[in-house]
Amino acid sequence: MDGNIIQKLEIHNLWSKYNFIWDKINEDVNILVGVNGCGKSTFIHIIKALLTNNTVLFEDMDLESVTMTLKETTISYKDKKITISGNPEIPYLSVSTWDLPVLHQRVLRVNERPLDAELDLTVYSGDGGRFSFTDYRLKSLSGTPEGIKIAKRIHNFYALVDRLFENTGKVIEVDTNSGIVQFNDNGRIVPLSFLSSGEKQMLIILFKILLMDEKAQIILLDEPEVSMHIEWQYILIDQIRALNPKSQLIISSHSPSIFGKGWGDKLIYLDDLLSDE
Numbered sequence: 001m002d003g004n005i006i007q008k009l010e011i012h013n014l015w016s017k018y019n020f021i022w023d024k025i026n027e028d029v030n031i032l033v034g035v036n037g038c039g040k041s042t043f044i045h046i047i048k049a050l051l052t053n054n055t056v057l058f059e060d061m062d063l064e065s066v067t068m069t070l071k072e073t074t075i076s077y078k079d080k081k082i083t084i085s086g087n088p089e090i091p092y093l094s095v096s097t098w099d100l101p102v103l104h105q106r107v108l109r110v111n112e113r114p115l116d117a118e119l120d121l122t123v124y125s126g127d128g129g130r131f132s133f134t135d136y137r138l139k140s141l142s143g144t145p146e147g148i149k150i151a152k153r154i155h156n157f158y159a160l161v162d163r164l165f166e167n168t169g170k171v172i173e174v175d176t177n178s179g180i181v182q183f184n185d186n187g188r189i190v191p192l193s194f195l196s197s198g199e200k201q202m203l204i205i206l207f208k209i210l211l212m213d214e215k216a217q218i219i220l221l222d223e224p225e226v227s228m229h230i231e232w233q234y235i236l237i238d239q240i241r242a243l244n245p246k247s248q249l250i251i252s253s254h255s256p257s258i259f260g261k262g263w264g265d266k267l268i269y270l271d272d273l274l275s276d277e
Helices: 040-051 114-124 133-139 145-168 197-210 230-243
Strands: 006-014 018-022 029-033 065-070 073-078 081-086 092-096 170-174 181-185 188-191 218-222 248-252 267-269
Touching: 006 040, 029 040, 040 065, 040 073, 040 092, 040 218, 040 248, 092 197, 114 133, 114 197, 133 145, 133 197, 145 170, 145 197, 145 230, 197 230, 230 248
Parallel strands: 029 248, 029 267, 092 218, 218 248
Antiparallel strands: 006 018, 006 065, 065 073, 073 081, 170 181, 181 188
16 A cells, blocks of 8 residues: 555553553554543544644643654654654544544534534535535536546545435435535435434545545544444445545444444454553
8 A cells, every 4th residue: 555654653651551562553444442441542642643743632641652653754752742754744534523623623603513514614615724525526627637537536426425325315416506515305405414413424524535535544533433323334434445445544433333344354452452561
């Protein structure tokens, strides 16, 4: 696999008592599992802090040091400082149930829920100034070879979403006049804000991965099963891999359904990563 993927992670004296060495990180899929409170989300939090060069995320952690080795980069944290050697530009995506990025982008509008705000930013860019699905879709209208390729990817994306929503009879569409993304339920228009929490969560994940444009990136998902129907939990990894087979996926989960469809060999038990060093 091409890309600056994570190869090894060492965490020393976490919570003043645990050392972890994770040196068999899969290039494609990794599912962190263990009992509640064992540190699954903390691992995701630590990786995100290193990737974003954000020491603030370490402030509430009690640890001595962390070293993360990637294909082209080494990132270390010690004495409240992050040191990066090699390539500092590491494409990644983080979606979690505890830290929606929108909360760091803008103040929520009156009665606006975080999921609605994050979905709005992802689809339209809203007032966050981010590259959005709308921007991506406009590229597909250029008629260039790149535009034709993007148009095909969007067509396949719509088909994937329609398969996911077929049990509820909803079909994704874009209003040709306004450019608004919505669902059509047998002639009844369903705005994105009317969807369930699980539907919004799934769409946020899928839209963000579509926007990777099949480039090699690191994807961090913390407990994505929250609010998600069990049938979607079973196929989540398959859908992600279909949209971006070049990604390195690191998931923390306590749901057997996430790895119940052929991904059992990608389980990483945190107890197995404990070290005496």
